[in-house]
Amino acid sequence: MVEENIWELYLREKPAEKSYLLIGIPDVGLVGPISTSHMIRIFKMKELGYIDSTFLPPIILFHENKPLMPVRLYSTNIDGRNIIVLHSDAAIPPPGLPSIAKFIVDLASNLKTKMIILLGGIAVPNRIKIEKPKTYVVSIEEKLREEAEKSGFEILREGFIGGAYALILKESFKRRFPAIGLFTECFATYPDPGAAASLLSTLAKYIGISVDVKSLLEQEEEIRIKLRELMKRTVESMQKTGKEYEFTIPAMYA
Amino acid sequence: MEDWFRKYLERFRKEIDRIFEEIRELEIEISKPLFDWEQKTLVPLYEMKRLVDELIIYVDLPGVREKKDINVQIAGNKLIIEAKLNKPFSMPEYLPYTGAEFRNYRLELSLPENIDEKKCxxxxxxxxxxxxxxxKIKKVKVKVE
Structure with missing residues (x-):
């Protein structure tokens, strides 16, 4: 049984309404957190607050002498678009996934956000041979899906999505809260800044902003070395969270 | 106590000790950081796939540019991979890594006994x-009746 109120929100100030809520949680290739971290850095986003739970590992970070909670919220306005970012520096342990999914959809609704955009990866076995990884749009709303398709985005037509993002999509679907996932082809078990760069280019096009990914690509090797430990912990956390289903063909298409 | 029962308990105790030792080794392996202070080497992330007649090992070596900088060796039942970074890597701002400068990767993996090392x-x-x-897999055809 899922316990209620085990995730707590600490907000220093309320963000603007009708914002896009971008989510970057550690998952395959760490594509989400690499993307959100890059956005926070290049747009010098303001820290809004954080969320906390006993599900999180007992850690606190320090950056430039200042304490940072592992799961934080940031906000900014880019090219007239209000953006909120939820960034996690810690892999969410599997028992905490159902409750964080509900919490995020509650948060999106309470902050009167426009929609949730999940930033993540989709592991492909031949990633090494892919020069420019493709980003797929996954939507729980027909209208959003049709709009994305009309605008030339690649839609994920069939297949399983597993893990934290699957739970957020399910929760959004049940509550009819607008949510899409942008999932880029990536390595499953290695940090993939190249995939994050492709994803950010698609995100920029989707919400109509400009995101410079040059510095992300320049730091690719360094990011891959630095994030090995987080990747290792994420792979451990991903066991038995439904990620293994992503290579499965659903019975109805067999 | 009956002799057979004492021997049984002794075997049981040894088995429990062995299981605990395996768990302890696994915990050490999992909690091991991905760097070696003394050798100043990084431990790369890797993935191993076992097919019916082949092992495929993928090793992530960011910062290694050329194949001449990689040395792959099989010594007995060990696979040893060493690679040189194109420039020394350090993270002076992170407390556990302060002052450490890494120049190489090193990974050592145990291999099964039936490898065909000449065809690697x-x-x-x-x-x-x-x-x-x-x-090397011995294949035997089984008649389907």
């Missing part, structure tokens, strides 16, 4: 090393 192949692309190790 390795490829390097986009910072990922791919090693194919064929396995």
């Amino acid at each position: 192949r390795a490829f390097f692309k986009a910072g990922v090393l791919e090693i194919h190790i064929p396995l």
Whole structure:
């Protein structure tokens, strides 16, 4: 049984309404957190607050002498678009996934956000041979899906999505809260800044902003070395969270 | 106490000790950081796939540019991979790494006994090393009745 109120929100100030809520949680290739971290850095986003739970590992970070909670919220306005970012520096342990999914959809609704955009990866076995990884749009709303398709985005037509993002999509679907996932082809078990760069280019096009990914690509090797430990912990956390289903063909298409 | 029962308990105790020792080794392996202070080497992330007659090992080596900087060796039942970074890597701002400068990767993996070392192949692309190790498998055809 899922316990209620085990995730707590600490907000220093309320963000603007009708914002896009971008989510970057550690998952395959760490594509989400690499993307959100890059956005926070290049747009010098303001820290809004954080969320906390006993599900999180007992850690606190320090950056430039200042304490940072592992799961934080940031906000900014880019090219007239209000953006909120939820960034996690810690892999969410599997028992905490159902409750964080509900919490995020509650948060999106309470902050009167426009929609949730999940930033993540989709592991492909031949990633090494892919020069420019493709980003797929996954939507729980027909209208959003049709709009994305009309605008030339690649839609994920069939297949399983597993893990934290699957739970957020399910929760959004049940509550009819607008949510899409942008999932880029990536390595499953290695940090993939190249995939994050492709994803950010698609995100920029989707919400109509400009995101410079040059510095992300320049730091690719360094990011891959630095994030090995987080990747290792994420792979451990991903066991038995439904990620293994992503290579499965659903019975109805067999 | 009956002799057979004492021997049974002794075997049981040894088995429990063995299981605990395996768990302890696994915990050490999992909690091991991905760097070696004394050798000043990084431990790369890797993935191992076992097919029916082949082992495929993918090793992530960011910061390694050329194949001449990689050394792959099989010594007994160990696979040893060493690679040189194109420039020393350090993270002076992070407390546990303060002052440490890493120049190489090193990974040592145990291999099964039935490998065919003469047919091993390795490829390097986009910072990922791919090693194919064929396995000698005795195949017996079973008649279907």
